[in-house]
Amino acid sequence: MKNIVIIDYGAGNVKSVNFAFQRLGYNPVLTDDPKTIKTADYVVFPGVGHAKAAMETIEAKGLSEVIRNLKQPVLGVCLGMQLMCRFSEEGDVNGLGIFDMDVKKFDDQLKVPHMGWNDVLDCSSIMKGVTGQTYFVHSYYVPINQETIASCEYGIKFSASLAKDNFFGCQFHPEKSGKVGEEIILNFLNQ
Amino acid sequence: MLRKRIIPCLDIKDGRTVKGVNFVDLQDAGDPIELAKKYSDIGADELVFLDITATHEKRKTLAKLVERIARNVSIPFTVGGGVRSVEDADVLLHAGADKIAVNSAAVKRPELLTELADKFGNQCVVLSVDAKNTEDGWKVHLVGGRERTDIDLFDWVKKAEQLGAGEILFTSMDHDGTKGGFALEALQKVDELVSIPVIASGGAGKEEHFSDLFQQTEISAALAASVFHFQTIEIPELKHKLAQENIPVRTV
Numbered sequence: 001m002k003n004i005v006i007i008d009y010g011a012g013n014v015k016s017v018n019f020a021f022q023r024l025g026y027n028p029v030l031t032d033d034p035k036t037i038k039t040a041d042y043v044v045f046p047g048v049g050h051a052k053a054a055m056e057t058i059e060a061k062g063l064s065e066v067i068r069n070l071k072q073p074v075l076g077v078c079l080g081m082q083l084m085c086r087f088s089e090e091g092d093v094n095g096l097g098i099f100d101m102d103v104k105k106f107d108d109q110l111k112v113p114h115m116g117w118n119d120v121l122d123c124s125s126i127m128k129g130v131t132g133q134t135y136f137v138h139s140y141y142v143p144i145n146q147e148t149i150a151s152c153e154y155g156i157k158f159s160a161s162l163a164k165d166n167f168f169g170c171q172f173h174p175e176k177s178g179k180v181g182e183e184i185i186l187n188f189l190n191q
Numbered sequence: 192m193l194r195k196r197i198i199p200c201l202d203i204k205d206g207r208t209v210k211g212v213n214f215v216d217l218q219d220a221g222d223p224i225e226l227a228k229k230y231s232d233i234g235a236d237e238l239v240f241l242d243i244t245a246t247h248e249k250r251k252t253l254a255k256l257v258e259r260i261a262r263n264v265s266i267p268f269t270v271g272g273g274v275r276s277v278e279d280a281d282v283l284l285h286a287g288a289d290k291i292a293v294n295s296a297a298v299k300r301p302e303l304l305t306e307l308a309d310k311f312g313n314q315c316v317v318l319s320v321d322a323k324n325t326e327d328g329w330k331v332h333l334v335g336g337r338e339r340t341d342i343d344l345f346d347w348v349k350k351a352e353q354l355g356a357g358e359i360l361f362t363s364m365d366h367d368g369t370k371g372g373f374a375l376e377a378l379q380k381v382d383e384l385v386s387i388p389v390i391a392s393g394g395a396g397k398e399e400h401f402s403d404l405f406q407q408t409e410i411s412a413a414l415a416a417s418v419f420h421f422q423t424i425e426i427p428e429l430k431h432k433l434a435q436e437n438i439p440v441r442t443v
Contacts, residue, residue, distance in 0.1 A: 012285075012312075013289075015258075015285065016261055016287050016289070019261050019287065023262075023265065048311075048314065050312055108386070110386075111387060111388050111411065112386060112387065113313070113357055114193070115314070115388045116388070117194045117196070117236055118193045118194065119192060132441070133194055133441045135266070137267075137314045138314070139313075139314070154193060175265070176265065176267045177265070177266075178231065178265050178266055178443065
C-alpha cells in the first residue's frame with residue numbers, strides 16, 4: 001500500500017482531497033508533522049483561500065523547508081500549487097520558490113473567480129493523455145512557462161498544471177473533477 | 192473554453208430531498224446521496240443543497256449529511272440554509288462542502304459576507320438572493336420568499352460583491368415554480384452589475400429555457416430542481432441540445 005500524506009495545515013479542501021484518494025482505494029494520512037511528511041511515498045499539498053494567510057501558517061508550522069526539500073513525488077493543488085511558486089500577487093507574499101514563476105491576478109475585465117469546468121490543453125507528464133475539462137476555482141494564475149505541463153484558457157492562456165523534478169501542481173481541483181480528476185490522481189501515483 | 196454549468200438543486204428536509212412548488216407544497220424526491228451520485232454520474236456540473244429546515248439542533252445532522260456527500264461525490268457542491276456565522280460555515284466547510292450559500296442572514300447582517308470571505312476566501316461564499324418584481328422594482332425577499340424587504344435587488348448584489356461574495360445565486364420568486372422560463376432581463380442586469388459569476392434560478396420548465404438563458408444573457412450557470420428530480424428534463428439530453436446550439440457545455 002502506498003504511503004500517501006496530505007499536508008493538513010488547516011486548508012479548507014483537505015477533507016475533499018482525502019475523500020478523493022479514498023474513493024480510489026487509498027488511505028492517506030493527514031498531518032502537519034514534518035517527520036511523517038518526510039517519510040511518505042507521496043505528498044499532497046492542498047489549499048484554498050488566501051495566499052498570504054496560508055503561507056503564514058506554513059511558515060508558522062515550520063513546513064517551508066520541509067516541503068522544499070522533499071524528494072518523493074509532491075502534488076500541489078490549487079492554492080497549494082501557487083504557494084510552490086516564487087511569489088504571489090495575492091497579498092504580495094513570497095512562496096516556496098519551487099516553481100520558478102510568479103502568481104498573477106486575472107484581468108479585471110473577466111468574471112473572477114474563474115469558476116467552473118474548463119478545457120485542459122497541451123497535456124504532458126502527469127497530464128499526458130488527459131482530455132476534457134477539469135474544475136477550476138481561482139482568481140490568480142500562473143503564466144505559461146517551461147514548467148507548464150497543461151494549459152487552460154480564460155482571457156489568456158495560463159498554466160493548468162506544472163511539473164519540475166519530483167514536484168507537480170494542478171491549478172484545478174482533481175478531487176472535484178469527476179473521472180478526469182481521478183485519472184490525474186492515478187497518473188500522479190504512478191510517478 | 193469555460194463551460195456553462197448545469198446545477199441541480201436539492202432541497203433537504205430532515206435528511207431527505209424535497210422540492211416545493213413555489214416553496215409551499217413539498218414533495219419527496221428521494222435520498223440526497225443517491226440523487227447526488229446519480230447527478231454526478233450523468234453530468235451535473237455542480238450541486239447545491241439547501242437545508243430548508245436548518246435549526247441549530249439539526250446542524251450536526253446536516254454536517255453529517257454533508258460529509259457523506261463529500262465522501263461519495265466527485266464534483267463541487269454548495270450547502271446553504273440557516274448559515275448565520277463563521278462557525279456555522281466552518282462546520283459545513285470542514286465536513287467537505289466546497290461553498291456556503293448565505294441568504295437572509297447576510298441581508299440582516301451584511302458583514303457576515305466579509306467575515307466569511309476573510310476566513311475562507313470569497314471563492315466559497317455564495318450570496319443567495321430571492322427577489323420579486325414589485326411595483327417598486329425588484330425587491331429582495333426573505334424566509335423563502337415570504338417576507339418582503341425594501342432592499343433593491345441590484346443594489347444588494349453590488350454591495351454583496353464588495354463585501355466578499357464570490358458568486359451570486361439569484362432566484363426570481365416570480366418565476367420559481369412556474370416552469371415558464373428564467374427571468375432573463377433581471378438576470379442579465381445582475382450579471383452586468385457584478386464581476387463575479389452568477390447562477391440563474393427559478394423558472395426552468397423545458398430545455399429551451401436553458402438555451403434562451405445562455406443565448407440571451409452572459410450568465411454562466413443555471414440551477415433547477417424539480418424538472419431534474421422528476422426527469423422532465425434529462426441532463427444528458429439537455430447538454431446534447433445545448434452543445435448542438437454551440438453553447439459550451441461539459442459532457443461526460
